[in-house]
Amino acid sequence: MTEQRWQQLSEWPLIVAAAAFLGAYAWTVLSPAAGAAAQLAELVMWGTWVLFAGDFVVRLTLAPRPARWLLHHLHEVAMVVLPVFRPLRLLRLVTLLGVLQRSAGTAVRGRVVMYAAGSTLLLLITSSLAMLDSERGAPHASIETYPEALWWSTVTVTTVGYGDFSPVTTTGRLIAVALMIAGIALLGVITATLASWLVERVGEQDEAHQAVTRAQVADLTAEIAALRAQLAARDGRDR
Amino acid sequence: MTEQRWQQLSEWPLIVAAAAFLGAYAWTVLSPAAGAAAQLAELVMWGTWVLFAGDFVVRLTLAPRPARWLLHHLHEVAMVVLPVFRPLRLLRLVTLLGVLQRSAGTAVRGRVVMYAAGSTLLLLITSSLAMLDSERGAPHASIETYPEALWWSTVTVTTVGYGDFSPVTTTGRLIAVALMIAGIALLGVITATLASWLVERVGEQDEAHQAVTRAQVADLTAEIAALRAQLAARDGRDR
Amino acid sequence: MTEQRWQQLSEWPLIVAAAAFLGAYAWTVLSPAAGAAAQLAELVMWGTWVLFAGDFVVRLTLAPRPARWLLHHLHEVAMVVLPVFRPLRLLRLVTLLGVLQRSAGTAVRGRVVMYAAGSTLLLLITSSLAMLDSERGAPHASIETYPEALWWSTVTVTTVGYGDFSPVTTTGRLIAVALMIAGIALLGVITATLASWLVERVGEQDEAHQAVTRAQVADLTAEIAALRAQLAARDGRDR
Amino acid sequence: MTEQRWQQLSEWPLIVAAAAFLGAYAWTVLSPAAGAAAQLAELVMWGTWVLFAGDFVVRLTLAPRPARWLLHHLHEVAMVVLPVFRPLRLLRLVTLLGVLQRSAGTAVRGRVVMYAAGSTLLLLITSSLAMLDSERGAPHASIETYPEALWWSTVTVTTVGYGDFSPVTTTGRLIAVALMIAGIALLGVITATLASWLVERVGEQDEAHQAVTRAQVADLTAEIAALRAQLAARDGRDR
Numbered sequence: 001m002t003e004q005r006w007q008q009l010s011e012w013p014l015i016v017a018a019a020a021f022l023g024a025y026a027w028t029v030l031s032p033a034a035g036a037a038a039q040l041a042e043l044v045m046w047g048t049w050v051l052f053a054g055d056f057v058v059r060l061t062l063a064p065r066p067a068r069w070l071l072h073h074l075h076e077v078a079m080v081v082l083p084v085f086r087p088l089r090l091l092r093l094v095t096l097l098g099v100l101q102r103s104a105g106t107a108v109r110g111r112v113v114m115y116a117a118g119s120t121l122l123l124l125i126t127s128s129l130a131m132l133d134s135e136r137g138a139p140h141a142s143i144e145t146y147p148e149a150l151w152w153s154t155v156t157v158t159t160v161g162y163g164d165f166s167p168v169t170t171t172g173r174l175i176a177v178a179l180m181i182a183g184i185a186l187l188g189v190i191t192a193t194l195a196s197w198l199v200e201r202v203g204e205q206d207e208a209h210q211a212v213t214r215a216q217v218a219d220l221t222a223e224i225a226a227l228r229a230q231l232a233a234r235d236g237r238d239r
Numbered sequence: 240m241t242e243q244r245w246q247q248l249s250e251w252p253l254i255v256a257a258a259a260f261l262g263a264y265a266w267t268v269l270s271p272a273a274g275a276a277a278q279l280a281e282l283v284m285w286g287t288w289v290l291f292a293g294d295f296v297v298r299l300t301l302a303p304r305p306a307r308w309l310l311h312h313l314h315e316v317a318m319v320v321l322p323v324f325r326p327l328r329l330l331r332l333v334t335l336l337g338v339l340q341r342s343a344g345t346a347v348r349g350r351v352v353m354y355a356a357g358s359t360l361l362l363l364i365t366s367s368l369a370m371l372d373s374e375r376g377a378p379h380a381s382i383e384t385y386p387e388a389l390w391w392s393t394v395t396v397t398t399v400g401y402g403d404f405s406p407v408t409t410t411g412r413l414i415a416v417a418l419m420i421a422g423i424a425l426l427g428v429i430t431a432t433l434a435s436w437l438v439e440r441v442g443e444q445d446e447a448h449q450a451v452t453r454a455q456v457a458d459l460t461a462e463i464a465a466l467r468a469q470l471a472a473r474d475g476r477d478r
Numbered sequence: 479m480t481e482q483r484w485q486q487l488s489e490w491p492l493i494v495a496a497a498a499f500l501g502a503y504a505w506t507v508l509s510p511a512a513g514a515a516a517q518l519a520e521l522v523m524w525g526t527w528v529l530f531a532g533d534f535v536v537r538l539t540l541a542p543r544p545a546r547w548l549l550h551h552l553h554e555v556a557m558v559v560l561p562v563f564r565p566l567r568l569l570r571l572v573t574l575l576g577v578l579q580r581s582a583g584t585a586v587r588g589r590v591v592m593y594a595a596g597s598t599l600l601l602l603i604t605s606s607l608a609m610l611d612s613e614r615g616a617p618h619a620s621i622e623t624y625p626e627a628l629w630w631s632t633v634t635v636t637t638v639g640y641g642d643f644s645p646v647t648t649t650g651r652l653i654a655v656a657l658m659i660a661g662i663a664l665l666g667v668i669t670a671t672l673a674s675w676l677v678e679r680v681g682e683q684d685e686a687h688q689a690v691t692r693a694q695v696a697d698l699t700a701e702i703a704a705l706r707a708q709l710a711a712r713d714g715r716d717r
Numbered sequence: 718m719t720e721q722r723w724q725q726l727s728e729w730p731l732i733v734a735a736a737a738f739l740g741a742y743a744w745t746v747l748s749p750a751a752g753a754a755a756q757l758a759e760l761v762m763w764g765t766w767v768l769f770a771g772d773f774v775v776r777l778t779l780a781p782r783p784a785r786w787l788l789h790h791l792h793e794v795a796m797v798v799l800p801v802f803r804p805l806r807l808l809r810l811v812t813l814l815g816v817l818q819r820s821a822g823t824a825v826r827g828r829v830v831m832y833a834a835g836s837t838l839l840l841l842i843t844s845s846l847a848m849l850d851s852e853r854g855a856p857h858a859s860i861e862t863y864p865e866a867l868w869w870s871t872v873t874v875t876t877v878g879y880g881d882f883s884p885v886t887t888t889g890r891l892i893a894v895a896l897m898i899a900g901i902a903l904l905g906v907i908t909a910t911l912a913s914w915l916v917e918r919v920g921e922q923d924e925a926h927q928a929v930t931r932a933q934v935a936d937l938t939a940e941i942a943a944l945r946a947q948l949a950a951r952d953g954r955d956r
Contacts, residue, residue, distance in 0.1 A: 108915070108918045108919050109915065109919060112915065156877060159875060159876050159877050160877075161872065161876075161877035161878045161879045161880075162879070163878075163879035163880035163881055166879040166881040170864065173864075173868050176872075177871050180871065180872070180875035180877055181875070183875065183877070184875055184903070184904055184907055185907065187904065187908065188904070188907040188908035188910075188911045188912075189911055191908045191911075191912065192908055192909075192911035192912035192914075192915045193915060195912045195915075195916075196912060196915040196916045196919050199916060200919065220937065221937050221940060224937070224940050224941060224944065225940065227944065228940075228943070228944050228947065231944070231947060231948065232947070
């Protein structure tokens with residue numbers, strides 16, 4: 001079996017596992033009570049770890065050059081080995097956007113915007129959970145409930161930054177940095193999409209000054225080819 | 240009657256209704272006193288609701304595929320059914336910009352900038368009203384007068400975010416999120432417009448390296464057609 | 479005398495007057511003491527008012543359609559009539575950038591960046607002065623010295639917005655809004671310039687896929703014209 | 718020896734000197750204790766000064782027009798003469814990115830992003846050091862540890878600006894301004910890169926409407942040349 005085939009087979013199970021992980025993680029953070037439910041959530045999180053670790057090992061085995069493959073998948077190594085990077089599993093859910101889009105078959109710009117919006121939403125939900133998990137209970141912490149964490153995430157990702165809530169723990173600040181980078185990227189994606197659309201629209205407007213298309217030049221080339229054929233036919237007659 | 244015809248007929252009455260709604264809403268928020276005036280404002284708001292609900296029902300009836308139409312107009316369903324989304328009626332006023340522009344007939348870039356500026360201004364006025372309505376009286380609220388709300392809206396939409404004022408209620412924060420998204424979009428529109436203009440200007444400067452226009456290729460094609468005609472004429476003479 | 483000729487003649491005197499106004503305004507704000515110096519500053523400010531008002535009247539007289547001209551120069555009406563808009567005279571100094579550039583003769587992108595940087599610098603200096611003038615002495619004001627005002631302006635124009643200083647007076651907030659809009663525009667100009675440069679660079683790299691230039695198509699047309707001449711010459715011989 | 722040859726020879730030694738300067742500067746700021754280590758750090762910093770001053774003098778001597786060269790390297794004059802601008806030596810480390818890239822040979826966009834990311838990272842590290850150096854001990858200062866300075870730098874460069882930490886000294890604020898300008902530039906670079914990529918992708922999608930490439934027009938020209946040759950051959954036969 002090739003790596004590509006395995007990825008096709010494992011796509012949906014891993015998406016489901018990532019969704020289950022998100023649910024269990026949210027449960028653990030939002031209702032931090034002991035008992036059967038907490039144990040179940042813990043179990044689900046371990047279960048998804050086993051699935052992702054298994055997928056990692058299988059792909060490493062199937063790769064033609066394992067060492068090179070490992071170098072290009074360092075973030076997956078981190079995700080499997082270090083507990084701190086567990087939320088990286090949620091990147092799988094971004095694949096879901098790809099699956100949805102494949103059936104829709106939209107244009108480049110639509111796809112870019114959909115990825116950007118979907119990833120940002122997922123990032124907001126997850127980073128708010130992680131932020132709440134790391135800030136709650138820290139001295140001088142201002143973020144103490146999930147709605148507050150969501151509000152803070154949105155204020156950060158849009159680069160508004162009121163400062164009414166801000167992280168005080170190191171983990172919290174690392175999450176914030178990730179959100180800020182995502183915010184800058186989001187701004188860039190939106191602007192770039194608008195710019196690309198506008199450049200196209202402005203170009204369309206002035207018919208006489210539009211750029212020449214390949215189709216037009218193809219017509220021109222056909223015209224000349226016809227001319228040569230005409231000439232060749234005469235050559236034949238004359239001889 | 241087709242849906243399109245109905246939309247042409249209902250365009251101006253709905254714009255007027257939206258403006259009346261804005262006036263009545265502003266009155267209710269800015270001078271929250273009981274009495275005849277308050278009852279009048281309440282009446283106007285109910286009146287505009289009836290108009291918008293009526294328009295909604297007529298368009299649903301006229302639509303060729305009502306179920307599909309409903310799916311594409313979910314925001315109108317929300318606007319008619321839920322009182323919270325009443326301000327969505329003001330979207331009608333954005334149509335006004337379209338009406339104004341139709342008589343002016345400006346270029347793509349001018350139209351984009353006009354829509355962006357007009358919508359942002361309308362959004363600032365409305366969201367400040369809604370913000371004041373939801374924050375005033377809440378414990379620990381910092382936004383307490385309309386000028387403060389306007390100042391806060393501007394600081395938010397430009398993504399500056401001083402933090403001297405910030406919403407504390409859930410409704411207020413949802414309004415803030417809408418403003419932030421509008422701010423990012425505004426930034427994107429301005430940058431994209433400038434980029435499109437600059438790409439065009441830079442292109443114009445260096446005459447010899449300008450992109451080929453359709454007009455030029457049309458000249459070329461005419462030249463070749465003349466050549467074929469010349470050749471064909473000779474063929475006729477020779478035969 | 480035409481309006482254009484007058485503008486050429488009055489260009490330098492008005493630039494000098496604007497610079498004198500800036501100096502006098504800065505003096506009034508930064509050392510608000512009574513005495514001969516204050517009276518001199520006051521005199522200079524009135525003198526520049528007379529010059530700008532005179533220039534306005536002359537251009538209104540010279541304009542072919544005065545009513546139309548008035549409609550297109552409303553900001554100058556405000557500048558001459560209302561004392562609040564006095565700082566608009568400083569817009570003249572932006573002309574200085576145009577004068578400097580005319581001798582340098584740089585490319586579109588260089589000119590755009592120079593205008594943006596120059597205007598932003600001028601705006602920072604002026605708005606800090608105006609901000610200090612309007613905030614100083616207001617209750618709960620945080621901006622009390624010129625360095626603080628400059629720091630606040632920079633934080634605002636870059637849309638960072640720490641919130642350690644923020645205006646509390648209405649005049650101060652209106653100045654802040656102007657700075658925020660300038661900040662968004664500045665961001666847009668920088669991004670657009672980079673985008674335009676990058677689009678050009680990427681295009682240059684892949685020689686075989688470069689856009690066709692007018693020069694190339696002109697060569698092609700010449701080739702075909704030569705072909706027709708060749709054919710016509712043969713026609714002449716054959717007859 | 719030409720200036721270019723000297724630059725090739727001095728490239729690596731100066732990069733190493735800049736790295737040594739960074740190490741010594743970090744050591745001085747982060748563990749401000751007297752003793753042998755502090756003296757060593759001081760020595761290293763003086764050593765790198767001698768190296769950079771030497772390089773400056775040699776290049777000034779080698780330049781064909783020394784006066785003109787001096788005018789174009791004012792920032793190096795400042796770096797050599799004024800102690801405040803010592804950190805400018807670190808600009809050398811940006812050259813390192815150029816060296817790394819030369820062996821990789823990536824495309825324009827990749828190079829631009831790499832330079833932007835590398836410079837931003839270097840700027841964050843250095844400006845946090847300089848900020849800590851200038852703020853620590855100042856009255857009312859909020860930035861007191863290196864992690865806090867790093868957090869503040871990141872919040873500033875992304876233009877989020879919470880305001881939980883902000884500089885109070887003049888030196889600190891000047892560093893902040895540099896970071897803000899870098900932040901705007903970073904935002905611009907990311908957006909421009911995305912826009913350029915997107916414009917290209919959208920263009921590629923619709924095959925029939927793609928811009929004409931030089932290769933296509935070259936084909937067309939060859940076709941016409943063949944036509945002329947065909948005609949010339951017939952001319953030869955006929956005569």
